[in-house]
Amino acid sequence: MNEIEMLQEMISKAGNIVFFGGAGVSTESGIPDFRSVDGLYNQTYRYPPETILSHEFFINNTEEFYHFYRNKMLYLQAKPNDAHQKLAELEKQQLLTAVITQNIDGLHQLAGSKRVLELHGSVHRNYCMRCHQFYPVNMIEESQGVPKCSCGGTIKPDVVLYGEGLDSDVMNQSVAAISNADVLIIGGTSLGVYPAAGLIDYYRGRNLVLVNKSSTPMDSRANLVINDSIGKVFKQLKWSKK
16 A cells, blocks of 8 residues: 555544644745745745744834835735645535644635634734724735835735744634544645644644655654645545545
């Protein structure tokens, strides 16, 4: 039995699958990640990307933050890939109960997934820091300089910047989902970003699957490791419709 067949069998026997995904799920839709050889962290800017994407920099250099953010963080033309589509299908079949993602692009929802727990927020949600009025992402994309609310307040993307804590409600829901899963599939992440990667410690089941192009620190704990593209792997999966 090959790796795909083993994963197929785990899925077919599962009653409660949870998927935990990282940047590798989005790169196959043309969205660059941060830590690869060609990622943002290995490109040269006036400031390091991790400095620009910090709460302190946003507050003190808001215009420069937005210059970088519009150019490097918004990929609104990106389309869901095979991994996004298959996960949405799994949810429709009532096999998958949650997608937990470190990505901020909204592609899981665009593919049709309903229960998506966004650990790091979403570019599609933006709010006024003064009156909390909501603004869609196209307003950010089309604005110039620092986007301002009708009340005069500064608009901030609802994404978790360095120096900011993760949303406690999203974290609690993620912990509960992982704790109750009988199959946990981790895909497209090197599991190097905390506290998100620490969520794996809450898994109590016996079917831990890791799908990633490179090895991860959790490989030794997994029941199945597939070192390949997440989209390529998921495209090969089939299941009968309920």
